[in-house]
Every structure is written in structure tokens, then in C-alpha cells.
Amino acid sequence: MPSYKQLLALIAGLAIAISAQAQNYPNKAIKMIIPFPPGGATDIVGRIVAEALSKELGQPVVVDNKSGAGGSIGTTAIARAAPDGYTLGIATVGTHAANPACNPKGGYDALQDFAPISNLARTPxxxxxxxxxxxxxxxxxxxxxxxxxxxxxxxxxxxxxxxxxxxxxxxxxxxxxxxxxxxxxxxxxxxxxxxxxxxxxxxxxxxxxxxxxxxxxxxxxxxxxxxxxxxxxxxxxxxxxxxxxNDAVWYGLVAPAKTPDDIVKKLNAATLKVLALPEVKERIVQSGSEPAGTTPAEFGAEIKAALERMKNTVKTQGITFDPSGS
Incomplete structure (x- = not known):
């Protein structure tokens, strides 16, 4: 069994390693999973932000459309990815509120399995x-x-x-x-x-x-x-x-849970910076959405509130999940 001093040294070493990882981040390409097919509103917003983040972070942010099961397949893949900042994903009211409320056994926990980064855009x-x-x-x-x-x-x-x-x-x-x-x-x-x-x-x-x-x-x-x-x-x-x-839908950026806080903060700062760029704002507006931009805590609160609203709707309306999709 390691001694108390050895445990403290191990913890300190891990903290230093995580800090160094965040300081050097990113040093390779980042994958952004979009849990819907190309061409839809989620994909459009995701690609606009991915392109801008590539320039801001100095590394490619490569879009991976992983669709199916109302977004659950791609969202599950985001949740199960390594929490190192090199797999990100787009979250929506559908993936993080409606689907989990309607199908609690869908493969992921909308609140526990993700690290919110920022709301990207809201859409009527x-x-x-x-x-x-x-x-x-x-x-x-x-x-x-x-x-x-x-x-x-x-x-x-x-x-x-x-x-x-x-x-x-x-x-x-x-x-x-x-x-x-x-x-x-x-x-x-x-x-x-x-x-x-x-x-x-x-x-x-x-x-x-x-x-x-x-x-x-x-x-x-x-x-x-x-x-x-x-x-x-x-x-x-x-x-x-x-x-x-009368609630609009939204599209946000998330990482897997346990992604280091320093990386989440760096991604949030980069995201807010690109969302403020006139050319990015214009492209999002032209797509029919409105740029957002929040802190991780604010976006996490939005996810939680939307999930509670959807749970209430499912309960009051007696909606049940049908795996056949009918």
C-alpha cells in the first residue's frame, strides 16, 4: 500500500499532468460529432462553428455526422468518448431534453454524461x-x-x-x-x-x-x-x-463528462470569441437562427430546465417511447 505522502505526490503529479495537457491543448485535430444528417439546422450551425473554431484553435475541427435514433446514436458516442477535449459534440433540445424525457433508457444521461461548453444558437x-x-x-x-x-x-x-x-x-x-x-x-x-x-x-x-x-x-x-x-x-x-x-430550440457545444475544467474553459473562451465574429454571426442569422454564447454553467442550467419541461410534458400527455418510431 502506498503511504500517505506517496498518495499526495501521486495526486500532485496527476494535477501537473492535467494542467500541462490543458496548456498544450489542442495539439491535434478535434472531432465534432453532429448527431443528425447533413443539411439540417443542427448540421448547419455545427459546421459554421467548427470552421471558425478550426481557425481560432489552430487545429482542424472535423465534423462527423453520426445520425440515427433521433440523435441518440451520435449523442451516445459523444458521451462514451475519451474526456480529453478531442471529441466534442452538438447538443440540442431533442438530444438532451425531448429524447431523454421520452426514452430514459436511451443510452446516456443528459445531465451526468456531458460537460457543457456553450449554447451556440437559438432557433424559432x-x-x-x-x-x-x-x-x-x-x-x-x-x-x-x-x-x-x-x-x-x-x-x-x-x-x-x-x-x-x-x-x-x-x-x-x-x-x-x-x-x-x-x-x-x-x-x-x-x-x-x-x-x-x-x-x-x-x-x-x-x-x-x-x-x-x-x-x-x-x-x-x-x-x-x-x-x-x-x-x-x-x-x-x-x-x-x-x-x-413558446420555447425556441437551441444548439450547443458539449464534451464528454470529466473533460478537464481548463480545457472546457479554453473551449468556452474560443467559442464565445468566434460567435462574436461578424461573419459568423451573419452566417448563423442567414441560416434562420440567432447566435447565443453562454458560460458552461449557464448552458448546463438551460439543459436542465429544458429536460424538466420535457419530462413534465411526457408525463402530463402520457407519451411513451415506441422503438419502432411509430
Whole structure:
């Protein structure tokens, strides 16, 4: 058995080694896992930040799209990576709140298995409809839903995702009876709504905005703290008396739990610096999002609050996880 002095020396040696590791960090390429396919809002924001961080840190930040199971596959890979700062990942309301609330056995603990670094961007959600049903605003849509209980469907990018839970809460708050139709991604859902196979669509704004602007979708409400410049005539959920679903989604940067604090601090400082760059801000805004930037503690608090909200929604709406995705 080592003596007390030997243990103290060992602990001191480890502390010195960790400090040296942080001082030399990074000295090789960093992998950023994005738990969704290329082309979506999560991927767009992640790639913008990865490119900027590569320049700021002096090492490549290489994107690895590891999609599947509503983001759970890639998020599990982030949680299980070595906590050395060379594997980072993008966290979303879906991966760190909706999915864990709906499927607690999804392979990771949203609070314990990650070291939050910073919120990167926030994005409005939007409820849009197939224009062919005739409703021009929320009041007309609500009347239409009331006249057709159990006959109207809403599409989302997947079961147990944030938009599924939003749709379930919308159904409860409005006293309507609409049927969830989950798709394996927002792209197929969008196609079916625009063709009239499904009437309603809950989505994040970047995926729907171009189709709204081309009049292939009709926007009804947005989740944001004020009306959007791009959709000035569309009310927020809060304006419509639906404040519980007026929360925007977010995309943040995380590392595996037990990543050294000095590395987390260095990554946070670099992230805040690149988010303040005019060219980065402009690209994020053009994508339909708004740059954020927080301390690790602030982002951790946001994750915890979102998870609690989603757990409450799952409980009150009686939502259960279906591994078939239906």
C-alpha cells in the first residue's frame, strides 16, 4: 500500500499532468460529432462553428455526422468518448431534453454524461399547414380542428423528438384531437405536408422558411420571444395564449463528462470569441437562427430546465417511447 505522502505526490503529479495537457491543448485535430444528417439546422450551425473554431484553435475541427435514433446514436458516442477535449459534440433540445424525457433508457444521461461548453444558437419553431385546408390564421385553424376531431394529422421529424412533444402539448392546450404522424426526418415530413398528405407540420424555422416564402406552406404560429422580422404577420404562441410551447430550440457545444475544467474553459473562451465574429454571426442569422454564447454553467442550467419541461410534458400527455418510431 502506498503511504500517505506517496498518495499526495501521486495526486500532485496527476494535477501537473492535467494542467500541462490543458496548456498544450489542442495539439491535434478535434472531432465534432453532429448527431443528425447533413443539411439540417443542427448540421448547419455545427459546421459554421467548427470552421471558425478550426481557425481560432489552430487545429482542424472535423465534423462527423453520426445520425440515427433521433440523435441518440451520435449523442451516445459523444458521451462514451475519451474526456480529453478531442471529441466534442452538438447538443440540442431533442438530444438532451425531448429524447431523454421520452426514452430514459436511451443510452446516456443528459445531465451526468456531458460537460457543457456553450449554447451556440437559438432557433424559432414554427407551426405551418398545408394551404389547401383553407385556414388563414390560428383562429380559423382552431375552428377547423374542432370540426374535424380525430381526422387531422400533424407531421414531425420523428417520434419522441421535440416537435412531437410540442404537437402533443399543442393538442392538449387547444382542446383538439389531432393525430401524430412521425417521419424519419423533417425532409420526408415536409414533402408530405406540402403535397397535402398531412395537414399540419411542427418544425424548426430554417427547414420551413423557404417553403413558407414560396407559399407552399402557410405559417400559423412561431415559438420566439417576439414576432420575427422574416414573418412579421405571424403571431407567437404566447400571443395566442399558448405560452407553454413558446420555447425556441437551441444548439450547443458539449464534451464528454470529466473533460478537464481548463480545457472546457479554453473551449468556452474560443467559442464565445468566434460567435462574436461578424461573419459568423451573419452566417448563423442567414441560416434562420440567432447566435447565443453562454458560460458552461449557464448552458448546463438551460439543459436542465429544458429536460424538466420535457419530462413534465411526457408525463402530463402520457407519451411513451415506441422503438419502432411509430
Amino acid at each position: 419553431n414554427v407551426l405551418s399547414i398545408f394551404p389547401g385546408i383553407g385556414a388563414k390564421n390560428y383562429q380559423e385553424l382552431h375552428a377547423y380542428l374542432k370540426k374535424n376531431p380525430g381526422k387531422v394529422r400533424y407531421a414531425t421529424g420523428g417520434a419522441c423528438g421535440v416537435h412531437h412533444l410540442t404537437g402533443a402539448l399543442f393538442t392538449s392546450l387547444t382542446g383538439t384531437d389531432i393525430i401524430h404522424v412521425p417521419y424519419r426526418g423533417s425532409g420526408p415530413a415536409l414533402t408530405d405536408v406540402m403535397s397535402g398528405h398531412v395537414e399540419l407540420f411542427f418544425d424548426s424555422l430554417p427547414g420551413s422558411l423557404a417553403h413558407i416564402q414560396s407559399n407552399r406552406l402557410r405559417p400559423i404560429a412561431v415559438a420566439w420571444d417576439k414576432r420575427l422580422e422574416s414573418l412579421p404577420n405571424v403571431p407567437t404562441y404566447a400571443e395566442l395564449g399558448l405560452k407553454p410551447i
